[in-house]
Amino acid sequence: MSGVKIVPSPTTHPADPDERVIDATGRRAVSATRTTGLAKPWIARVFSRCGVFDKADQAFRLAALPAGYAYRLASPRLLAIGVVVSKSAGGMTPKDVEKYVHAAGAGWVLKGLGSLDSIQAGKGGVASVQWSAGPAAPLRVGDASLARDSLSAQGLCSGISDAISLVRNSGHADRWPDREREQLKRHLAFLANAMERSRFRAEKPWAEYPRFLERASGLPRSLGGAGAGHRRLRYRHPQPEAPAELSGAPSRIEAW
Numbered sequence: 001m002s003g004v005k006i007v008p009s010p011t012t013h014p015a016d017p018d019e020r021v022i023d024a025t026g027r028r029a030v031s032a033t034r035t036t037g038l039a040k041p042w043i044a045r046v047f048s049r050c051g052v053f054d055k056a057d058q059a060f061r062l063a064a065l066p067a068g069y070a071y072r073l074a075s076p077r078l079l080a081i082g083v084v085v086s087k088s089a090g091g092m093t094p095k096d097v098e099k100y101v102h103a104a105g106a107g108w109v110l111k112g113l114g115s116l117d118s119i120q121a122g123k124g125g126v127a128s129v130q131w132s133a134g135p136a137a138p139l140r141v142g143d144a145s146l147a148r149d150s151l152s153a154q155g156l157c158s159g160i161s162d163a164i165s166l167v168r169n170s171g172h173a174d175r176w177p178d179r180e181r182e183q184l185k186r187h188l189a190f191l192a193n194a195m196e197r198s199r200f201r202a203e204k205p206w207a208e209y210p211r212f213l214e215r216a217s218g219l220p221r222s223l224g225g226a227g228a229g230h231r232r233l234r235y236r237h238p239q240p241e242a243p244a245e246l247s248g249a250p251s252r253i254e255a256w
């Protein structure tokens, strides 16, 4: 096999037996037969402003909110703010978002940005975890396989490393389901631990998310670490998925 060819659909059959088709369609995961995610996902809203930002402004900062979290990050010329809120909190205008962040005591995240309804709003999207199941071919990579929760991941880096790993080492394809399971297990454990550290962990959206992880992945919650008030979640490997035929749009499991 040499080179990479873009095909119109991940369901295209390879012409050559040495060719491998990769599904990199993001959260749509068109080759999956099932995707699993929160019924009311956490949605990221992004705002940015051009300017001149010094080293202190450029540092990454994150603040928990009762129904999500807000973060800020800058380059020397661009300041970006992300506000991630569970869909269960309802629709919010930029002004509502601003009030909500201030009311949660996290107004410092917005410092230097000006009023949110007067600045550039970027492309947001679903920020909570989603994973897929389906046939062994095509191989799903990046968000099509596991769209990580942005609270504990680097989605771009993970997706690129998936694709490079498959192109560089053809033997990896046989072990892909093992790798997917390992990555899912590791991500869910990171995520569950991050959730437990939130100052708002008793609030409904924060409390429901770990319950969803536990139930959707079929993984038991085990207590460990330093005892009450500092519990850790551990996850067993999810069960391997039975091979399934491609059947149009993936069904969705989300009723938790």
Ligand SMILES: Cc1cc2nc3c(=O)[nH]c(=O)nc-3n(C[C@H](O)[C@H](O)[C@H](O)COP(=O)(O)OP(=O)(O)OC[C@H]3O[C@@H](n4cnc5c(N)ncnc54)[C@H](O)[C@@H]3O)c2cc1C
Pocket (backbone or CB within 6 Å): 008, 009, 010, 024, 025, 026, 027, 028, 030, 044, 045, 046, 123, 124, 125, 126, 127, 141, 142, 143, 144, 147, 148, 150, 153, 154, 155, 156, 157, 159
């Ligand atoms: C608001 C927000 C902020 C984020 N910030 C960061 C960050 O700072 N750092 C980071 O690492 N990650 C971040 N992420 C996550 C990151 O964007 C994703 O993990 C990453 O884009 C996944 O890449 P991907 O190529 O797997 O999927 P995508 O980027 O979703 O690309 C999939 C592509 O496939 C196309 N497609 C879908 N269906 C079909 C079809 N049937 N045929 C052909 N094409 C199709 C789509 O149009 C899309 O262009 C962020 C996500 C969000 C929502």
